[in-house]
Amino acid sequence: MSWLANLPHQIPFRAASTARKIDDKTIEGQYLVTANDVLPTGVMAVEAMAQFAGGLVFREQGFFTGIDRCELLRQVEPGDVVNCVVTLEAEFGGTFRFSGVGRVDGVEAVRGRFYLSARANP
Numbered sequence: 001m002s003w004l005a006n007l008p009h010q011i012p013f014r015a016a017s018t019a020r021k022i023d024d025k026t027i028e029g030q031y032l033v034t035a036n037d038v039l040p041t042g043v044m045a046v047e048a049m050a051q052f053a054g055g056l057v058f059r060e061q062g063f064f065t066g067i068d069r070c071e072l073l074r075q076v077e078p079g080d081v082v083n084c085v086v087t088l089e090a091e092f093g094g095t096f097r098f099s100g101v102g103r104v105d106g107v108e109a110v111r112g113r114f115y116l117s118a119r120a121n122p
Contacts, residue, residue: 016055028083032081049110062096073110074104100113
């Protein structure tokens with residue numbers, strides 16, 4: 001997806017590696033865990049899901065505004081591929097709520113709810 005190149009997060013803070021939009025409310029993608037990640041791998045997995053969420057609804061930059069009910073169920077380690085599915089649950093006048101889950105080898109490793117807001121037009 002071309003939006004990956006437009007993310008304000010570039011390496012080393014870009015966690016989204018590949019993505020595919022399933023429909024208007026669902027996106028799936030991968031976060032490839034490396035030994036060079038600058039933040040703890042669990043934080044990067046959550047960041048990847050938030051980046052996928054942004055790719056689902058924004059053509060331009062938006063803002064990460066909140067996280068809720070986030071759980072790291074299994075430690076992710078360098079070499080793991082976290083397969084993520086993020087779903088748009090609701091929109092509240094420019095603020096979007098998503099749920100996401102990340103799995104490693106089919107086992108749920110991380111899940112949470114994310115909030116992003118659209119950039120205000122001047």
